[in-house]
Amino acid sequence: MAATVRIPTPLRKLTNEQETVEVESATIGTAVEELEGKFPGIKERLVDEEGEIRRFVNVYVNEEDIRFLENQNTPLKDGDDVSIIPAIAGG
DSSP: OEEEEEOGGGGGGGGTOOOOEOOOOOOOHHHHHHHHSSSSTTTHHOOOTSBBBBBBBEEEETTTTTGTTTGGOOOTTOEEEEEEEEEEOOO
16 A cells, blocks of 8 residues: 655655655555654654644645545555645745
């Protein structure tokens, strides 16, 4: 059950510059844990102290925002495409 996680440029220093990473996780939450196991330090960039996805981090599964699905309980299946997109502020 491999899904592809697209790593945004600001986080690639944590993934040895990999643009994509394969995960064998059943949900977004377990995918975050798997990423942390492979790349220590990435989890703190993605989730807050309560373990929720940070407000300024958007996560999509097959172009669907997980906030409108099941958040971290959003299931993953073989071939899914997960995008992590940090919000950009400015004016």
